[in-house]
Amino acid sequence: MANQPNQLFNYSVIQNMAQKPSIPKGTRDFTPAEMIKRNYIFDTIRSVYKLFGYLPIETPAMETMQTLMGKYGEEGDRLIFKILNSGEFQQDLTAQDLAEKSAAALAHQICEKALRYDLTVPFARFVVMHRNEIQLPFKRYQIQPVWRADRPQRGRYREFFQCDADIVGSNSLLNEYELVQIIDMVFQKFGIGVTIKMNNRKILSGIAEIICEPDKITDITVAIDKYEKIGIENVNKELQEKGIAPEKIAILQPIIELQGTNEEKLDKLAVILAGSTIGLEGISELRYVFELLNCITLKATVEVDLTLARGLNYYTGAIFEVKANDVQIGSICGGGRYDNLTGIFGMEGISGVGISFGADRIFDVLNQLDAYPETTKQTTQVLFINFGETEQRVILPMLTELRAQGISCEIYPEQGKMKKQMQYANDRAIPFVALVGESEMQNNTITLKNMQTGEQKTVSLQELQKLSR
Numbered sequence: 001m002a003n004q005p006n007q008l009f010n011y012s013v014i015q016n017m018a019q020k021p022s023i024p025k026g027t028r029d030f031t032p033a034e035m036i037k038r039n040y041i042f043d044t045i046r047s048v049y050k051l052f053g054y055l056p057i058e059t060p061a062m063e064t065m066q067t068l069m070g071k072y073g074e075e076g077d078r079l080i081f082k083i084l085n086s087g088e089f090q091q092d093l094t095a096q097d098l099a100e101k102s103a104a105a106l107a108h109q110i111c112e113k114a115l116r117y118d119l120t121v122p123f124a125r126f127v128v129m130h131r132n133e134i135q136l137p138f139k140r141y142q143i144q145p146v147w148r149a150d151r152p153q154r155g156r157y158r159e160f161f162q163c164d165a166d167i168v169g170s171n172s173l174l175n176e177y178e179l180v181q182i183i184d185m186v187f188q189k190f191g192i193g194v195t196i197k198m199n200n201r202k203i204l205s206g207i208a209e210i211i212c213e214p215d216k217i218t219d220i221t222v223a224i225d226k227y228e229k230i231g232i233e234n235v236n237k238e239l240q241e242k243g244i245a246p247e248k249i250a251i252l253q254p255i256i257e258l259q260g261t262n263e264e265k266l267d268k269l270a271v272i273l274a275g276s277t278i279g280l281e282g283i284s285e286l287r288y289v290f291e292l293l294n295c296i297t298l299k300a301t302v303e304v305d306l307t308l309a310r311g312l313n314y315y316t317g318a319i320f321e322v323k324a325n326d327v328q329i330g331s332i333c334g335g336g337r338y339d340n341l342t343g344i345f346g347m348e349g350i351s352g353v354g355i356s357f358g359a360d361r362i363f364d365v366l367n368q369l370d371a372y373p374e375t376t377k378q379t380t381q382v383l384f385i386n387f388g389e390t391e392q393r394v395i396l397p398m399l400t401e402l403r404a405q406g407i408s409c410e411i412y413p414e415q416g417k418m419k420k421q422m423q424y425a426n427d428r429a430i431p432f433v434a435l436v437g438e439s440e441m442q443n444n445t446i447t448l449k450n451m452q453t454g455e456q457k458t459v460s461l462q463e464l465q466k467l468s469r
Helices: 004-015 030-052 073-080 097-101 105-110 120-129 174-190 199-209 214-224 229-242 246-256 262-272 275-295 359-370 389-404 418-427 438-443 462-467
Strands: 062-064 081-084 111-115 138-147 159-168 194-200 301-304 316-324 333-335 354-358 381-382 410-411 432-435 446-450 455-461
Touching: 004 455, 030 138, 030 159, 030 359, 062 120, 073 214, 097 174, 120 138, 120 159, 120 354, 159 174, 159 359, 159 432, 174 194, 174 275, 174 316, 174 333, 174 354, 199 214, 199 246, 199 275, 214 446, 229 246, 262 275, 262 301, 275 301, 275 316, 354 359, 381 389, 381 418, 389 410, 389 438, 389 462, 418 432, 418 455, 432 462, 446 462, 455 462
Parallel strands: 194 301, 381 410, 381 432
Antiparallel strands: 062 111, 081 111, 138 159, 159 354, 194 316, 316 333, 333 354, 432 446, 446 455
């Protein structure tokens, strides 16, 4: 007993030192109500992917550093979350290493793995590793979280879900047309008005050629991709900092600010890029996709946007980005063609194109628009009031039968005041409350209360199945 005071003191100190629990910046908890909404998003996107013949896969949260690094450009590589090697990860480091090397350089020595930055590069790795198990062209969809060491802000998170669809092993521009259809159908189902912006990396390469800076295509695309965020003056400033002469920037500026219809923009570009074979090829590809889209009616607006660059190095052809028309937020979907991505992993000549829906941003947009269907506000359709043990034994078989019919139902887990059980139903937005008391048991009936209207009816179990659907 002599040690008891010290033990109590130590416990008290621990209690005082305990901090309020928190989560890392850029991550979020989701309540059951929020998860129901998120699952509605995932299920809607998944249902459209299935309509177009895409098949599901999953890949690990972790990939090797070798798989991820060097695939996203310099800026992308900095945003990859590296994972320290297990055990004595610093044992091979010398004092000179620590003194002379930057954190980025040290990462290659002390980290063999990293959290995936997106789903596209892991998918390319998947295709190469499973080449003998899949049939080309291969259409896959994948709905999983990704991580980026970005600065958290509104609409930008460090952990977020992507909902990807890709097709590899086909050069056909029908795939680009189909992806635009998928985007349009998904946002129609969500009730979100959107603008689908399109460009082509070959056009951007052509622009780099005509200003005689083909080797600086990456610098150019990274800069103009920020046009909407930072404006033309800051884009020009960044281009100058990358060593592009003012007279060349002067040629570039009116090109990326071209106005008019899609056809007018492409006509003007065709004149400007007349001396660039690759630029004209990009224009031709965009024209063809728009010709196909003219065969159908889309609810979304589709427009050529020459400031769209999508600063990822692996894109080689068409590029897409989607903006919500009625909510100020970043892109809610994006993608493009990447002809040579699998070549990085030793599998040459495999073309691919894909899109990715940003589920977290779509979640925010739907919340702001209050555009969720009423069904997402409820989980249980019928709550049975618990009057006691005798009533429970009558109700339990009813629950089993209702669930077999696909009706979500539950019984309040303990006998309590009616008011408390009714309040539970209200708080859970349960539309119907079922009462089975002494008279109902004698008559083999159920008293069913509509929680929205307050109306009560005496029904059979079979009638309840119809009313609550």
